Amino acid sequence: MTKKNLKLHAIVAPAQTVVVSAYDEDKKADACTLSFYTMSSHKPPCVTIAINATAKRKTLKSILNSGAFVVGYPGTDQVKEADYLGVESGYNVDKLEKIGFTTSDGQCVNAPIINELRLSLECEVIHQVTIGSHTQITGEIKNIQADESILNDKDNILLNQLKPIIYDEESFSYYDIGDRVADAFKTGAALKRFFIKDDMK
Amino acid sequence: MTKKNLKLHAIVAPAQTVVVSAYDEDKKADACTLSFYTMSSHKPPCVTIAINATAKRKTLKSILNSGAFVVGYPGTDQVKEADYLGVESGYNVDKLEKIGFTTSDGQCVNAPIINELRLSLECEVIHQVTIGSHTQITGEIKNIQADESILNDKDNILLNQLKPIIYDEESFSYYDIGDRVADAFKTGAALKRFFIKDDMK
Numbered sequence: 001m002t003k004k005n006l007k008l009h010a011i012v013a014p015a016q017t018v019v020v021s022a023y024d025e026d027k028k029a030d031a032c033t034l035s036f037y038t039m040s041s042h043k044p045p046c047v048t049i050a051i052n053a054t055a056k057r058k059t060l061k062s063i064l065n066s067g068a069f070v071v072g073y074p075g076t077d078q079v080k081e082a083d084y085l086g087v088e089s090g091y092n093v094d095k096l097e098k099i100g101f102t103t104s105d106g107q108c109v110n111a112p113i114i115n116e117l118r119l120s121l122e123c124e125v126i127h128q129v130t131i132g133s134h135t136q137i138t139g140e141i142k143n144i145q146a147d148e149s150i151l152n153d154k155d156n157i158l159l160n161q162l163k164p165i166i167y168d169e170e171s172f173s174y175y176d177i178g179d180r181v182a183d184a185f186k187t188g189a190a191l192k193r194f195f196i197k198d199d200m201k
Numbered sequence: 202m203t204k205k206n207l208k209l210h211a212i213v214a215p216a217q218t219v220v221v222s223a224y225d226e227d228k229k230a231d232a233c234t235l236s237f238y239t240m241s242s243h244k245p246p247c248v249t250i251a252i253n254a255t256a257k258r259k260t261l262k263s264i265l266n267s268g269a270f271v272v273g274y275p276g277t278d279q280v281k282e283a284d285y286l287g288v289e290s291g292y293n294v295d296k297l298e299k300i301g302f303t304t305s306d307g308q309c310v311n312a313p314i315i316n317e318l319r320l321s322l323e324c325e326v327i328h329q330v331t332i333g334s335h336t337q338i339t340g341e342i343k344n345i346q347a348d349e350s351i352l353n354d355k356d357n358i359l360l361n362q363l364k365p366i367i368y369d370e371e372s373f374s375y376y377d378i379g380d381r382v383a384d385a386f387k388t389g390a391a392l393k394r395f396f397i398k399d400d401m402k
Binding site: 001002003004005006007008009010011012013014015016035036037038039040041042043044045046048050052076079080081082083084085086087088093098099107115116118119121126127129131132133134136138140141142143144145146147148149151155156157158159162164165166167168169170171172173174175176177178179180181182183184185186187188189191192195 | 202203204205206207208209210211212213214215216217236237238239240241242243244245246247249251253277280281282283284285286287288289294299300308316317319320322327328330332333334335337339341342343344345346347348349350352356357358359360363365366367368369370371372373374375376377378379380381382383384385386387388389390392393396
């Protein structure tokens with residue numbers, strides 16, 4: 001390999017695209033699209049999102065004021081709507097109304113669920129910290145609401161039905177998920193067994 | 202849609218798989234695979250990772266002791282090695298040696314770069330907090346080292362050359378990236394222009 005040093009920048013490639021929603025002070029639903037998002041704890045299940053704190057984002061303010069938010073997963077069939085929610089500001093227009101999205105109250109937290117999204121995680125803010133340009137917010141998942149169309153008979157989420165949107169900031173493009181390439185854990189466990197056997201020779 | 206509530210659990214679907222490496226107290230390179238990972242600031246560029254704090258992971262200890270780590274991106278052609286690094290423990294064997302991976306000192310931080318990975322981010326720990334089962338560590342990116350094979354002539358990273366591994370915990374599978382489905386920003390901006398024009402009618 002021939003390695004070279006790149007100009008310092010955030011490598012958002014690949015990153016999952018989600019829509020985060022929260023109520024503002026008038027209990028109007030705000031939403032914005034973001035790609036700084038990860039699970040951050042198994043027990044209890046938590047997510048961490050990071051939102052630009054320098055850009056006066058309305059949804060950030062609403063999350064911090066209300067102490068709750070919902071993470072919604074748009075599908076590739078909703079990529080126009082998802083991109084729009086990241087481009088326009090909630091200070092200018094009612095973005096959700098514009099794209100025909102509707103909301104319902106979360107069942108467990110004080111935040112709006114976008115009805116048109118097939119998977120929603122209701123989260124309660126349990127930690128926040130501003131580092132660099134972004135505020136990182138950790139939310140504990142209090143409820144998971146999924147459309148039956150994305151579930152198998154064991155209630156596992158089917159990736160090919162969820163159709164998650166993958167963002168690539170290097171080419172400013174969205175991608176879908178491709179082919180299944182390997183089993184997780186079994187693949188590594190087989191290698192582990194091989195090495196242990198090899199050591200015993 | 203017909204929505205139902207799911208049993209509470211972490212939704213790791215989809216999540217990017219990375220290999221995090223750090224030096225232990227004897228300056229031996231540790232590495233582990235994880236999927237709790239996101240960019241968390243544009244300026245300065247930062248990443249946030251979360252590692253299970255209850256499982257006594259060696260790499261977590263090494264990161265916290267040394268104050269530095271490297272995020273390496275394995276490709277789908279390295280999925281066996283990546284999975285093994287997540288399955289085996291560094292307390293048992295020299296995992297990197299077993300799979301034939303070699304390391305070099307980071308140029309800007311006190312952490313090892315895995316030579317066989319095509320993209321590596323050298324990070325300095327600037328924040329840590331334990332929430333739930335995991336310790337979240339934010340690292341400021343101090344250097345980006347990329348193999349020339351994954352770059353275009355403008356030094357943008359090519360996703361189809363990087364070949365990132367996407368983890369789906371719902372089916373315990375790894376996936377690759379699929380097709381490009383839309384332009385980011387242009388798609389939403391076109392919708393924004395349409396709505397503004399429509400409002401002026």
